[in-house]
Amino acid sequence: MSVAERKLREKEMIRKKIIDAALQLVKNEGWESLSIRKIADAIEYSAPVIYDHFANKEAILFEISQDGFKLLLSNIHKAISKKASPREELKALVDTYWKFALKNRSYFKLMFGVGMPCCGEGKMKTEFGALQDIIYEIIKKIIVEKKTNIESACYKTHAFWSAIHGFTSIMIARSADVPQTMNVSVLDQMVVNIIENL
Amino acid sequence: MSVAERKLREKEMIRKKIIDAALQLVKNEGWESLSIRKIADAIEYSAPVIYDHFANKEAILFEISQDGFKLLLSNIHKAISKKASPREELKALVDTYWKFALKNRSYFKLMFGVGMPCCGEGKMKTEFGALQDIIYEIIKKIIVEKKTNIESACYKTHAFWSAIHGFTSIMIARSADVPQTMNVSVLDQMVVNIIENL
DNA sequence: AAATTTACCTAACAGTGTTAGCAAAGTTAA
DNA sequence: TTAACTTTGCTAACACTGTTAGGTAAATTT
Numbered sequence: 001m002s003v004a005e006r007k008l009r010e011k012e013m014i015r016k017k018i019i020d021a022a023l024q025l026v027k028n029e030g031w032e033s034l035s036i037r038k039i040a041d042a043i044e045y046s047a048p049v050i051y052d053h054f055a056n057k058e059a060i061l062f063e064i065s066q067d068g069f070k071l072l073l074s075n076i077h078k079a080i081s082k083k084a085s086p087r088e089e090l091k092a093l094v095d096t097y098w099k100f101a102l103k104n105r106s107y108f109k110l111m112f113g114v115g116m117p118c119c120g121e122g123k124m125k126t127e128f129g130a131l132q133d134i135i136y137e138i139i140k141k142i143i144v145e146k147k148t149n150i151e152s153a154c155y156k157t158h159a160f161w162s163a164i165h166g167f168t169s170i171m172i173a174r175s176a177d178v179p180q181t182m183n184v185s186v187l188d189q190m191v192v193n194i195i196e197n198l
Numbered sequence: 199m200s201v202a203e204r205k206l207r208e209k210e211m212i213r214k215k216i217i218d219a220a221l222q223l224v225k226n227e228g229w230e231s232l233s234i235r236k237i238a239d240a241i242e243y244s245a246p247v248i249y250d251h252f253a254n255k256e257a258i259l260f261e262i263s264q265d266g267f268k269l270l271l272s273n274i275h276k277a278i279s280k281k282a283s284p285r286e287e288l289k290a291l292v293d294t295y296w297k298f299a300l301k302n303r304s305y306f307k308l309m310f311g312v313g314m315p316c317c318g319e320g321k322m323k324t325e326f327g328a329l330q331d332i333i334y335e336i337i338k339k340i341i342v343e344k345k346t347n348i349e350s351a352c353y354k355t356h357a358f359w360s361a362i363h364g365f366t367s368i369m370i371a372r373s374a375d376v377p378q379t380m381n382v383s384v385l386d387q388m389v390v391n392i393i394e395n396l
Numbered sequence: 397a398a399a400t401t402t403a404c405c406t407a408a409c410a411g412t413g414t415t416a417g418c419a420a421a422g423t424t425a426a
Numbered sequence: 427t428t429a430a431c432t433t434t435g436c437t438a439a440c441a442c443t444g445t446t447a448g449g450t451a452a453a454t455t456t
Contacts, residue, residue, distance in 0.1 A: 007422095007433085036413060046436055048415080057413065112371060113311060125375045132377075158380045159361065159388045166364020167356070173310055177323045179330075182356045190357045197395055205402085205454095234444060244405055246446075255444065 015053045017043045019067070022060050026106045031061065061110060068107035069127035072100050076134060086141035087195055093138065094164050094191050098184065101168045108172055112165070135161055142198050160194055213251045215241045217265070220258050224304045229259065259308060266305030267325035270298050274332060284339035285393055291336065292362050292389050296382065299366045306370060310363070333359055340396050358392055 021042035025034050036057055040047040054060050079092040101108040111124075136157045143150050167187050171178055219240035223232050234255055238245040252258050277290040299306040309322075334355040341348050365385050369376055 035411080037411085047413085048437090049435060051414070052434080112367070124372070128372060128375070129377075154379045155384055155387055158365070158384045159391070162364035162368060162388065163357065163361040164364070165368060166360035166362070169310070169367050170360060170363060174322070174326060177326070179327075181352045186353055186356045189353055190360065193357070193395065197391065233442085235442085245444085246406090247404065249445070250403080 011053070014043070014045070014049070018050055018053055018060065019063060023064055023067075023106070026064070026110070031106065031110060034061075065107070065110040065124070066127065068104065068111045069124070069130070071104070071107065072097070072111075073127075073130055073134075075100055076131075080134075080138075086138050086145065089138045090135075090142065090160075090195060091188075091191055093135065094187065097164055098168055098187060101172055105172060108168075112169065132157060132161065139198065142195065146198060148198060156198060163190055163194065209251070212241070212243070212247070216248055216251055216258065217261060221262055221265075221304070224262070224308075229304065229308060232259075263305070263308040263322070264325065266302065266309045267322070267328075269302070269305065270295070270309075271325075271328055271332075273298055274329075278332075278336075284336050284343065287336045288333075288340065288358075288393060289386075289389055291333065292385065295362055296366055296385060299370055303370060306366075310367065330355060330359065337396065340393065344396060346396060354396060361388055361392065 018039055021039050022034060025038055025042065034057075036050055037047050039060075040050060050060075054063075076093055076096045079096040080089045083089045083092050111127075136153060139156050139160060140150070140153045143153055143156070164187070167182075167190065171182070216237055219237050220232060223236055223240065232255075234248055235245050237258075238248055248258075252261075274291055274294045277294045278287045281287045281290050309325075334351060337354050337358060338348070338351045341351055341354075362385070365380075365388065369380070
């Protein structure tokens with residue numbers, strides 16, 4: 001059965017090549033100018049071959065955005081693991097979130113793009129959920145530490161995520177036109193303030 | 199010179215028809231499936247006529263998103279004008295922002311879509327700025343009232359907007375998949391909390 | 397009434413996502 | 427080893443997309 005295995009491996013290789021080429025194209029030219037034919041060109045196959053691996057173009061974007069979530073979550077876990085206190089964890093999480101958006105605009109746009117075809121409509125339920133859970137657990141720890149109202153943990157999770165995601169989104173959306181008054185120190189101060197009031 | 203005037207009026211009419219038809223199509227089928235030919239069909243002209251009024255498709259989307267900003271700002275001004283205290287003004291602003299996003303998803307996506315071709319790159323500088331200024335003025339008033347640190351007004355404006363925009367964006371992006379724990383009362387509570395800590 | 401401008405159309409170009417159908421290669425069975 | 431079958435990957439095509447060129451007929455000006 002080694003032949004079948006090799007074939008499977010080869011198929012997996014092409015699949016990976018498609019995703020890699022697509023991501024590279026998106027990084028260079030933006031997701032709006034990504035085309036099946038360009039991907040096909042990049043991997044040196046004809047266009048229809050791509051449909052042996054993906055149902056359609058949207059499925060490719062979907063998979064890329066899922067990879068983005070995996071990367072973000074992995075980055076966050078790595079950053080958090082080094083920290084001693086939940087407050088430091090929360091700060092590290094925000095720092096990672098922000099740096100991820102800045103360094104991986106393509107990923108970020110695909111993952112959180114408001115009008116994006118691949119996110120929304122419940123498709124990213126687990127990915128969004130995972131992120132939310134991490135925040136929730138840290139906030140709960142801080143609340144326990146501070147002995148404030150534990151029942152507010154859920155609300156505070158949403159509020160916290162809203163704040164950091166809103167800041168990041170505005171920064172990415174406005175890109176060139178961000179006023180100087182809105183810089184990373186604003187984000188830092190926001191986190192400090194939120195922690196104070198948890 | 200009445201002929202020229204009539205011609206100008208007629209041209210303006212067609213221009214308006216294009217925008218109206220485009221907006222209607224976007225509302226019905228989403229901005230991603232909007233096409234020049236569909237607009238042309240809707241206004242009962244051939245496709246190239248549209249290029250007598252707009253440089254390209256992007257220009258149409260750009261104008262629509264500008265209309266969206268005008269509508270949002272007008273709604274906010276209307277809502278604020280009825281309120282007596284700056285705290286009430288801020289609450290009304292958030293309420294209007296949220297309701298606008300909910301009722302005009304198409305507009306909202308065009309205006310704030312992270313990967314949107316028409317926003318970003320400094321194109322919406324004045325529109326973003328106007329919105330920011332309104333928030334800034336209200337927050338300044340509250341700070342004066344509370345006699346807290348006035349120098350923090352700028353930072354607090356960004357923090358405030360980040361929070362409400364983040365909340366709204368997540369709600370719109372996740373659409374069907376918003377957890378029940380993240381509802382409008384979270385937004386209300388957020389505003390109350392922020393005002394408390396201004 | 398003639399000349400000129402404007403309005404508008406059809407046809408076309410180059411590109412898009414996607415599918416059908418075929419040929420060659422690789423794999424399995426007799 | 428040969429015959430049957432499966433997989434692989436191609437070309438060609440369909441129905442779209444944004445956009446431009448070029449021509450015609452109508453409206454306006456001289």
